[in-house]
Structures are given as C-alpha cells and as structure tokens.
Amino acid sequence: MSKSGSDDESAMIRSQDNQPLLSSSTCAAPSGAPFFCSARYNLALLSCFGISVAYALRVNLSVALVAMVNDTESIPKVTNSAFLCPMGSDPSRTLPGHGKGHHYRWNSKEQGLLLGAFFYGYIITQVPGGYLAGRVGSKLPMGLGIGLTALLSLVTPIAASFGLPCIFAVRFLQGLGEGVTFPSMHAMWSHWAPPFERSRLMTISYVGTNLGTVVSLPLSGILAEYWGWPSIFYVFGCIGLVWMVLWFIFAWETPEQHPSISIREQDYIADCIGDIAPPGWGQGANIPWISIFTSLRLWAIIVAHFCYNWTFYTLLTMLPTYMDSVLHFNIKQNGLLSALPYLLGWLMTVTGGQLADLTIERNILSVTNTRKVFTALGMVLPAVFLVAVTFGGCDHVLAVTFLALSNGIGGLCGSGFSINHLDIAPGYAGLLLGITNTFATIPGFVGPALARYLTPNNLLQEWRTVFCIAAGIDVFGALFFSIFGSGKVQSWAVDEDAPRPHVH
Template sequence: MALKYGCSINSAVEDENSEENSPLLQKEAEELSVPPKCCSARCNLAIMMFFGFAVVYGLRVNLSVAMVAMVNGTNSQPSLNGSETHECPGALNSSSQSPDQLDGVPRYNWDSQMQGMLLGAFFFGYLFTQIPGGYLSGHFGGRIFLGGGVLCTAILTLLTPLAAELGARWLFALRALEGFGEGVTYPAMMAMWACWAPPLERARLMSLSGAGGNFGAFVSFPLTGFICHSLGWPAVFYWCGGAGCLWAILWFILVSDDPRKHPRISDQEKEYIVNTIGSEGGSHGWSVPLLPMLLSVPLWAIIITQMCSNWSYYTLLTSLPTYMDTVLHFDLRQNSFLSALPYLGGWLFSVLSGVIADNLLERELMGVTAIRKIFTVVGMVVPAGFLVAVAFSGCSGGLAVTFLTLSSTIGGASSAGVYMNQIDIAPRYAGVLLGITNTFGTIPGVLAPIVVGQLAKDHSLTGWSNVFYVSAGVSVVGAIIFTVFGSGKLQNWAVSEDEREADRES
C-alpha cells in the first residue's frame, strides 16, 4: 500500500497534464488521516533545522562584519590615482576617522583584494564536500552529517583569532577548512527531508528550515557589531563557536534520520509520513544514475539558476558591510544593524512563500512546474530591479538600505521555487542533487568577493554601481533559463524498475 500510494500521489501532483490522476489524489488524501502540523515531529525537525542554519550562517558571516573592526582602516585604501575617494561627504559617521574599537585589540593592514580573498576563502572549502556529503547522507542518513558539519565548523571558528594573529594565510586556510566542514549541511538537510516531508508539505517545511539562514544573517550582523564594539572582535568568534557547539549537542539528542526510528513520534504521524512518501524516500543505496543526471536538462536548469541567484546573494552576504563602511560611512553599530535588515525581510518572505506554494498545490490551482517557475521568477527578477535602484541611489544611505531590503525580501520567494526543485524531480536522490547544485552554486561565493574587490577597489560610487549592475544582470539571466528549461515533474531516471512495474500493475 505504501508503494502504491507513494507513486500515485506523486504522479497526481507532479504531472499537470494528467487529469485522470486528480480524482485519485483527492480520494486517497481524504481517506488518509492527516495528523496535526503543530508540535508534530516533522515540524519540530524543521524548527531544529531552522536554528541549525541560523547558527550555520552566523558562523559563515561573522567575518564579514568583524572584518570592518579587524582591518586598520578599511576605507583608507588609496584610489587608482593615488588619492582617497570620499564621494559621500554627508555620511553619518566615518569609521575610519573614529575607529569604534577597544584599545589593545589587534588590527591588520589587509588591502581590499586581501579582504576579498579572506571573505571568499570559506567557499573554497565549501565546494569540495557538497557532493560527497549529499551522496553519503543519502546512503547513511543526514543526521550525523548535518550535526557533525556544524560542530566541526564551530570548533574551527573558536580558533579564528589565533589564525588571524599568525597571518592572513593561516586565516585563509582556517576559513577554507570551516567551509569544508559546513559543506555537508545543506545536502544532509535535503536527504533528511526526502524521508520526512510529505509531498504536499514540502514547500512549507523546507522553506521554514532553510529560512534559518536568513534569520541567522539577520541576527548575526547586529550581534557581531555589538560584540565588536563592547568586547572586541575576537569575542565574536568565541560566541559564535560556542553557540554552534551547543546546538550540535541538542541536535544529536533530539533528532532521528527517519520517522520509523524517532522515539517520540506518534503512530498516526509515522503512518502518514511513510505512506505519503512511499518508497521514493529513504536510502538510495550505493548506486546512483550519474549519466542520466548529467544529461538531465531540468537538473542543469537548477544548477545554472542557483549559480545566478547565489551571485547576488553572496555578494551582499560577504561585501555589504564593506559597502556600508567605505561608501555610506556608517559606524560599526549602524553598519551591522543596517546590513542585517535585508535578511529580516528575506526570512519572513521565504516562510510565507512556502506556505502559499503548498496551498496552491493542495487546492490544485497550479501544478508543481508552474509554481516553481513563478516563485523563481518573482524571487530573482524583481530583486534585480531593486539592485539597479541601489546603484542609482548614490550617497543616500536611506534609499540604498530601503532598496537592498526590498531586494532581499522579495528574493525570499525563490526558496519555494528553484531551491527545492531537486526533491520534486528526484526525491530519492535529493541529497546527491543538492550536493551537485550547491557545488556549482558555491562558485559565486568564491568569485563574487574577489570580483567585488576588483570592481570596488577604489571605493567609488561607480565601482559599487558596477557591482550591483553585474549582480542584477546575472539574476535575470538565471530566471530566464529556469523559465525555459525548468521542470517540477518526477524524472524517469529517479524511479527504479521495481517501482515502474508496481505502478503499472496498480
């Protein structure tokens, strides 16, 4: 029964052109007892993941704000003609003129190119563990990899002040190792949701858990600025590392890989999850259809679109505090608070988008493909327009912050689009697919800070305008590609021969 239902519900939901499946979906959904979502084991898992990814992003972005305090005058680098560039004389405060830093805390003479390299170092390591993490999570379960990845990154974060004291090369290596440890976390999340998320609840559960990233950035930016101002920048890494270790302990105590293994789940919820997911969830074994994956057009659409979307996201994530400091001249506390605002909107909008997407699917108003494409286009094209508006805002700090906040807020819509499309097209291999797409999607994390360091090395309005133009253009290209080539249908290579035979017999 589990196999039959699992195949039937996915065929009904994901094949918009097969009207004969709709009555079957409605009939079986009515017969199956749906347990309450509130306080359920699957909801609790989403909340644990939410706070886990909040910690993950805290560990990832702490250097972005701390860099302003670590560097000896981030906006005192010479321009190309040998003079300093100050195009916004009416700024509120210049952190270079009045360093908001405790006495005795070390500062380093790193130019803008070195800062870009250090901010991008995390992603050099992040690249290498995405695919292995997704593959191993799909075979062994994601619990150990998600929790272990956060724990390893947290422990390394505690060593950041020591690495900075030893030199930029040591800090670069440490940040790359942090990325190496954290690279398994998102593929492990996808592998777990393949076992835990009923098809009609995927968007809301995965959006809620993934929204922890934006929430973590929102909290980390102002908190990092406050700690830098009050305790000195080294304390930032001690606090973030400690929070990561604490979360990892709770994760290993409270979470299970599979609903069948969860000690506190109700029988009703366990039956509901197992029956709706069917045999598409669970371990994929050691065998993975690599060649069909490489030839899959919908998968390449996800890969390219995520790369394009991540370009603007990582540009803001790593370089926004530098823009606030060197162009708009906000002081350290203003900088960290204003840098956080865009992620508040992104967090709220991504959760809301997941709920709306699932409601559209439950009411059969749209098919999966249409929903994923609409939310992707809205989450990439509209934010691109606001990034262009930032370029035209000039020295107006209020306008710049407003447009950046609107851009990141509406960008949260893509969390119900391309960012969960892997589990639509191949639930069983979702962890592997996310590893693949995130590997390519991490390339902008490596390149974007370096490109920003080159385009904005003179800290001019023109240089930063070019940064925003490039980000906007890349986002629009990604939205077009997904609109043309994306799909929400279960792919043939993601279904085993046994499942095909059972589906034919049913």
C-alpha cells in the same frame, strides 16, 4: 512490481504537472498528525536553528573584518564628490578598526581573498556530503559538519594572529565542514516532507539562512563595539557547539526511527511519501550518474542556483563593506542595517512557502509553474532593486530600502528552484543539491574577489558596476529556469522495483 502497478506509476508521473503528486484526499494531514508540535515540524525548527548557526558562522567575518582591518591607507584618494558620500561627523567613523583586538593591514585584494576562503572549502564537500547522506544517513554529517565549523570559530582569533595564510586555512576548513549541511538536510527531508507540506517545511528549515544572518550581523557589530572583534568568533562558536548537542539528542533520521512520533503522523508521512519513495540507493542500488548529469531539468536548477547565489553571496560578504566604505555607517549601525535585507528575506521565505503549497494543493498552478513563478519573482524583482541601489546616490534611506527589497523578495526562490530537487528526484535530493550547490558555490569566492577588484576606491560608480553585473546574472538565471525547469518526477529517479507502502 506488476505491469498494472507500473502503468499506474507511469500515469502518475505523466500527469503530475496537473495533479500534484498525490490527491489531497489521500495525503491530507489527519487529526492525529497536526502541523503544530508534530515531529516533522519540530525537525523543521531544529534544522532552522542549525542552519541559522551555520550562516552566523559563515557571515560573522564580514562584520568582523571591518573591525579587524586598519584600512586607513585604503581611504579613497579620488575627491570627485559625484562618486563619494560624505563621511559625517562621527569621529569614530574614521577609524574602521577601532575597538578591542589586534588590527591588521590587509589590503582590498587580500580581504576579498579571505572572504572567499570559506567557499574554497565549501565547494569540495557538496557532492560527497550528498552521497554520504544517501549512503549512511544525514544526522551524523549534518551534526559533525556544523560542530566542526563552530569549533574552528573558537580558534579564529588565534589563527589571525599568525597571519593571513593561517586564518585563510581556518576559513577553508570551516567551508569543508559546512559543505555537507544542505545536501544532508535535503536528503533528510526526502524521508520527512509530505508533498503538500514540502514548501512549508523546507522554507521553515532553510529560512535559517536569513535568520542566522539577521541575528549575526547586528550582534557581531555590538560584540565588536563593546568587547572587541574576537568575541564574535567566541560567542558564535559556543552557540554552534550547543546546537550540535541538541541535534544529536533530538534529531532522527526517519519517522520510523523517531521514538515519540505518533502512529498517525508516522502513517501519514509514509502514505504520502510512499508513492514517490526514495529508490533505495542507500542500500546499494546503482546511481544513474549519466542520466543525472545529462538531465536538462537538473541543469535548469544548476543555472538558477548559480545565478541566484552570485547576487546572494556578493551581498552576504560585501554588504558590510559597502555600508562601511561607501555609506559610512559606524560598526553598530553597519551590523544592524546590513541585517535588514535578511530580515525581510526571512519573512518572504516563510510566506512564500505557505503560498506555494496552497497554490499546488488547490490546483491553482501546477508544480512546474509554481516553481517557475516563484523563481522568476525571486530573481527578476531583486535584480531591479539592486540596480536601483547605486542610482539612489548617498541617500541612506533609499539605499537600505532597495537593498532590503532586493534580498527580501529573493526569499521567494525558497519555494522555487531551491526545493525543485525534491520535485524531480525525491530519492536523490541530497545528492542533487550537492551537485547544484557545487556550481552555486563558485560565486562565493569569485563574486567577492571580483567585487573587490572592481571597487579599489569604493566609489559609487564602481559599486554600480558590481550591482549591475549581479542583476544581469540574476535575470539570466530566471529566464533559463522558466524555459527548462520542471516539477515532474524524472523517469531516471523512479525505481520500479522499490516496494510501495500500503495507502490506507
């Protein structure tokens, strides 16, 4: 690259906080590359479906466990009415394991261990998944990862019949399979997402985390009620295998490989992404490991991701238990009401993506400040509502409302730290997400285990401690990212020798 070209690129990086990535005139979508029915938005919808399936396979055990476990021995022996909610008059409510399917006598700690089993496997394949996606592409690991998880879902009821260690092993293997999902998808978006559409496309894609939860929780409750808890694993396993087939047929690694993308759309994506092109490490370039792990900007994402996931995973795995053991909803009500927070999260995530891109495109806020504002709103406000949950006592309406607001507003983080990897190092986005998600997976098995340990009697006072800890961690993460986060492309993420495509 010429010295003049290098100086121009350095100037772009230095000024990026005020002029986001590229000028809107250079990177505005032409008439031949509209949002709707475009290859990039079709990819967003297909990946949203896939991530929905992935999350359905991840969380279905949370509802199924309520029906699987005959926990009459764990009914609180404390009779202080100040900390217990009334049972109600529904006779089926006193039998949490009613319905078809074998019932197991797993105590509270064993259930917490089982809920965390997925994450023990999930944490292992994060960095390898991002590395593999960068080296050989994202399509294969993404498809096979979710396909393996779906296949293992089909054998979960059989594994449970062999005892706790066997079903623990199946959940562990499912975690291994799903661990490559988000790093692979992040790596794929580095080729497909133009800067001014980054928040929109990625929030549509990743809103599948909420959509999958919204669908799977109530559907799991209905399946458990009428066909027994084994049907939960059979239904979602089959759906996962169907998605895998669709993915391998309709997903393409890059716009250049897509057989039916329009020339205008392909040129538009190439022009927008070209000036911040991935550095080509998939073709053998060295990875700047030391620069990556000593980057304060990356550690800001790591801390925020860890803190956000502490609350997210605590609710994801323990909310059905809270609904069952504290508020005493029956299995159908449990699944439906547990899904409401994620329905609001789905709406807030998509809305936040639109607002974030408009904020950047119209120069209302810099990329850095946009990421910080959306992260702060998505972590501090949910912390407030989470603390409010247990102070609402046994008021079911207040409890569900506060839980919905807490998780729903958290969806704004989808336009904050969640996609910040692509801001600071587009070419290493998949690898960076693998790194941050490795740390952020720790709450997946520590959080539920701690929650189970702190709630032996399922009392409101015990759950108040769990929620207050989660809220405090959330606020700390927001503060850390607000101080150290950035939206600038980092110097170690730029390959000065990489060819740049011609901008029309």
